[in-house]
Amino acid sequence: MTRARDARAPRAWTAAHKRAREHDEHDDWRRRRRHVLAFTSAGKPAWTRYGSTHGVSGLCATLQALGAVSASAMGGELEGAEVGGRRLARRASGAMTYATSSDRGESAATLEKHLEWVERGVKMLVTNAGLETALAKNAKFDVGRALATATRADEVLGQLARNLSWETCYVFDTYTAVRVRAEVRETVARAMVEAMKTVTKPFACVAFGDDGRVGAYAKPRGHRPTTIAASDLIVLMNFLRVVSRCEGDEDSFTRVCLPEFNPDGFMRAYTARLRARDGDAAGDEGQPVKSTRASSGSIGICIITASADAMEECRAARDALEKRLNDDGALAQMVAAAGESMSIAKLPSEALGGFQDASEPLLHFVYNRPARHQHVSSAFSPSLNGADVKAITRAYASTYTSMKETEGVVDASGPGPKFIGAAQRVRYERRARFSVLACVGGDFEIYLTLKPSTTTTTAVALCNRLCVWLRVHEPELFVEE
């Protein structure tokens, strides 16, 4: 199975995208629409999205000095500024400072949230203890050099910075799962628990698709916490996608920190592919699928352990897991499911209640379940291009923030917030190229992107019908935690 690259999906971030020759006085560098920087409290650069770290050292020094002047003159750290249509956000955290600038119109809150994600990404690679201890002992410490020793740090952070513009995980703080029958997911999770029994100090096992959706995950029985924090899983998925893409068919065993679980400690992540047998997927010989693409006929698997010497055990566990899942046919089903996104056009008619006719008002939706730490994000309508997707992601971010800020009863008409029930808040926003309907209930949130011509009545009716269908189908949409 091969798929053409979708213009509505974020491209893989590679070293070429970094334009390492650029520096902060370079015209091309200045024209880049979104920059992300990490630097120490000494003003020394640790990482930059574009250009070389040394090439942005003047800017890092300036930003650090601005923070110091602000703290001295006004008693507080500079958190943001707006200059010439470009917004700057700055986040001081311990001995590190993170900064981003954008001319895409994100709110200050959105950019600050982006910086929190970048900080998690940096900690995942070098640990908080690594940063704080090293810089406390030696303020001259070169964090950039430390990052260079981490596994594919540039690609991991570059991909994270890119995905912030595209992916709903970073908006809703919840991860996404592969849509698959609950029994299949349960079978895979059970097999994972069994496989981990042969691994020293296992922490968790995750199966994942190439787009970063979680197929299944399992923790050893009796372990606390019983789940992985959503924020850890989101940054882990970003890390695993990069490692899996770069390693291809090769397995790897790398240091990784889960900042929410323990920001001060490294664990080891064994990453490999699980290949479905041809016979299960296509009714052939019963041999593992041979493919020119690592992802074809396979899914990613990651075993996390606290033992630095467990690579061979993880390798054996992976082999056993692949055999077991191929024997009972679950792997082929999981692989097939991981290759499918939730296309609105393929949803059953009852999900849309007859509203999705030739006019196709629904372009995209997100169904968020904070209590489950997961959300469903449909495939974007083929009528949308990459710029539309990024605009919709920004719209979700601003709407999500404003919905969180909205308290009590809200007004009932027009483009503003609309109250339709005791436990719900609804907002319908008309924008130039699309409209967004947001509905926040007691234990769920749903966000619909619709054609701008869609009436409020149609949008709300469609939303209600879709909500009911999604609620009924949750077992196949979400990982059971």
Add this chain to the structure above:
Amino acid sequence: MASRRTLLKVIILGDSGVGKTSLMAQYVNNKFSKQYKATIGADFMTKEIVIDDTVVTLQIWDTAGQERFQSLGVSFYRGADCVMCVYDVNSAKSFESLENWRNEFLVQASPSDPEKFPVVVVGNKIDVEDGKDSKRVISEKKAKSWCTSKGGLMHFECSAKEDINVDAAFEAVARFAVQNEDAEEDVYLPDTVSIDTRGAAPSSGCC
């Protein structure tokens, strides 16, 4: 061919008007302006040079000499790799202030070994000819003697205006800092493996 890269934070200190900004501008841009404009807070420039087998990026922090900006010292001095203390050879007061600038830096930056921390002393404005309004008051001998008394600080006499000895002073700063960097023990990231710190359950029932 250079085999490694490093970034050095260079702090330029000294009284207001001694020519700190001019030295930096001459070194980085080969430019000199006769017009005096006081630095507000700090100014920054970078320059890449090669020292032996190392590509060195100098991140130069040109600080304000005026009293009102000196509260910013701690945050500006943090993580400095070397410091250039500048005085005006025609101003006794600026030379006398060197002691304070150096001490203040060592107190606020708290380097691990203050005695060995790279400090270079630069006497600027040697181009100014003796006249009615100006007269050289700090001889090279006097300055070198003071540097010797402080543990053998490196000393240069320069002219930012005439581009005399400016490159040599900055390159000496860089070389000094690179040597100091080599001598300093690097701090390596911990390779901590931790899984039980958040209360892993008792082993019963666990694999």
